[in-house]
Amino acid sequence: MCSLWSGAIFAAFLLLLHLVNKRMKGTANVVCPSFCMNSSTLHPELHLSEMDTVLSNYKINGINSQNEEKQLKKFKGVISKNPIDMLDNSMFEVGFTFDVITDVGHNQVIFQVGVAKKGLIDLDATLGIHDKAWSIAAVGCENKYICLIAQSDGKDIEKLPISENKINSTVSKKIIFQWIYSKRELLVSLNIPEHRFVKFEDIALGEDLHPAFAIYNPTLAKTTLTLLKTSHLEMDVTTLHRTVFMSDDNNTISNFKVNEKFTRRNNRGNLIKYKGAIGDVQFNKMLYSGLPEYFEVVASIDIIAYDTETQGCIFEVGFTRQHLVDRGKTIRYLATGWVICAKRCQQDRNAICLQTWHDGQQQKSSTIYHLSKSKRYKDEIVLGFFLDSRRGTIEFIRRSPKKQIDLFNNVPFSKGIYPVFGINYHQKVSLKLQTAASIPRLSLFGYHFKKPVCLL
Structure with missing residues (x-):
């Protein structure tokens, strides 16, 4: 009888903890908007998942559709x-x-x-x-x-x-x-x-x-x-x-x-030169919410080390004006482009670096993997992007553990910028967009173990 009462009290205690924790979510420090990659801008050589959140240069377990099957999905x-x-x-x-x-x-x-x-x-x-x-x-x-x-x-x-x-x-x-x-x-x-x-x-x-x-x-x-x-x-x-x-x-x-x-529809897609897709959201100072906006991209890479190019980016994520995206094969050379890309390091050809670029100039570089001719590079990187339209800044971070990669100032949000996702490589690369509720969130009594915390 005693054990039964003890079990009931323990279960009630756990329920109380759950309710208190659910109530005390803590203070969010960012807004995580819900958006997806715009399938109407997809380059013909790439694939998008049905929900327009995963961009890849190969078909992932049948969840990706060919480019010619995108555009209007319901309205015929x-x-x-x-x-x-x-x-x-x-x-x-x-x-x-x-x-x-x-x-x-x-x-x-x-x-x-x-x-x-x-x-x-x-x-x-x-x-x-x-x-x-x-x-x-x-x-x-x-x-x-x-x-x-x-x-x-x-x-x-x-x-x-x-x-x-x-x-x-x-x-x-x-x-x-x-x-x-x-x-x-x-x-x-x-x-x-x-x-x-x-x-x-x-x-x-x-x-x-x-x-x-x-x-x-x-x-x-x-x-x-x-x-x-x-x-x-x-x-x-x-x-x-x-x-x-x-x-x-x-x-x-x-x-x-x-x-x-x-x-049939234009099976070249909208983007002719740029191998990627544009997000369907515009970050604009006029839409300021009071908190920085934030989203994440999970970059999965599976490439042969000796087969990587020395000039092209394996992948890139950046921000620029929408009409500028297809002017060339990459946005890192644009004056109004703020970009992070993964490519061969300039100082060490046997390593892969994360590089940040603006106005055609490389800003910072950090090594993420050392290569050898017999080795395969297979990894997953979580990148986070803070956009603070009030301060005019964009911050690039690497999550788990959290580390700032670069911070750009004087970004002209008043003119509006779009997120851009690019893949310029024939090996297996995918970019998974995480926004709003898809970003991991763990709290206990109002304390968040992972930062930043989205306002949902």
């Missing part, structure tokens, strides 16, 4: 290069054609055209569920018709039958979108402006609204969407979904290969 379509001009009246037209192959089931989508905040477009398979998206979809309705349905914020606003739901029936029409600046209205008409279909009201001014075009299941209908009067709009091939085809003039998409002028 393409986004326009240019946003809508929200400060003036504007108009664009989209011609559509579909040839029904089999009965289109109730609510099955053939195509979709809409306007949405760009960051929302690939979050779900369709635009219609978002409050900052206004779309027109062609769907099966009641198994009798093909209907146009206007949707926004998960609601069906208007419905119009445009054809009977019959096999081998062909439909060709056009949809006209008119933005009325003074009334914050988006008017949608069918074939001619006077044939009004729906009026979307209270459109969000100040948002980055882009036209978006999607085509779904080719077993339901052979479908094409074509931009008409394209003086100011063009479909962006870098956003094209992997199962959709696009014409060479960037005006038409389809779910089947119409002719040789149609090609």
Whole structure:
């Protein structure tokens, strides 16, 4: 009986410790943002994991996808290069054609055209569920018709039958979108402006609204969407979904290969020279949170010692302006580039060094591994990056044990910089991005055994 009571008291004590420890998390000293590597910037020779957090130059246990399978992963379509001009009246037209192959089931989508905040477009398979998206979809309705349905914020606003739901029936029409600046209205008409279909009201001014075009299941209908009067709009091939085809003039998409002028998405990816990917977050002084921002990269290397290059970086992680990244094969020579890279040491060719660079000049260097011609270099390095926009500094550290590698001052955060991840080597190298909750965090009664500590 005594042992039973002792066990119960001990269990209650452990539970109390757990609750107190959970309550007393201690004071976080950094903010760890959640972001990933932007698959639309991926170099064609590299691979990204499905969650866009692991970049490698080889396929890791089947979790990496080929570059040509990236870009839009859910939304089966393409986004326009240019946003809508929200400060003036504007108009664009989209011609559509579909040839029904089999009965289109109730609510099955053939195509979709809409306007949405760009960051929302690939979050779900369709635009219609978002409050900052206004779309027109062609769907099966009641198994009798093909209907146009206007949707926004998960609601069906208007419905119009445009054809009977019959096999081998062909439909060709056009949809006209008119933005009325003074009334914050988006008017949608069918074939001619006077044939009004729906009026979307209270459109969000100040948002980055882009036209978006999607085509779904080719077993339901052979479908094409074509931009008409394209003086100011063009479909962006870098956003094209992997199962959709696009014409060479960037005006038409389809779910089947119409002719040789149609090609799959730009399988070169966005980056042509730089072998890497860009993060999808901008570090900017205007977004200052009160604490330095922090993330980590786990660099795994498995290379043959004698086969390493003397000039190229095995990997590099750095920061610069987004539009500068693909000017050359590396960012360490940019004036607005702050970089750490692993490469052969300058003073000792039989060693691998971590080097920091800025404005084309090497700043610091530290040896991380000594080589021999018969040896394999296989290691894992955890690098941490502190970005303090208030002080204008970027600090590079090596975790476990924590050691400062370099500190850069006078970084112009007011102009915005992006993280960049590069691999320029044919041996096995991977960079795993760790942000927010993925960064290890261990505390006891409010004391943290690992620094820094993220504000989650």
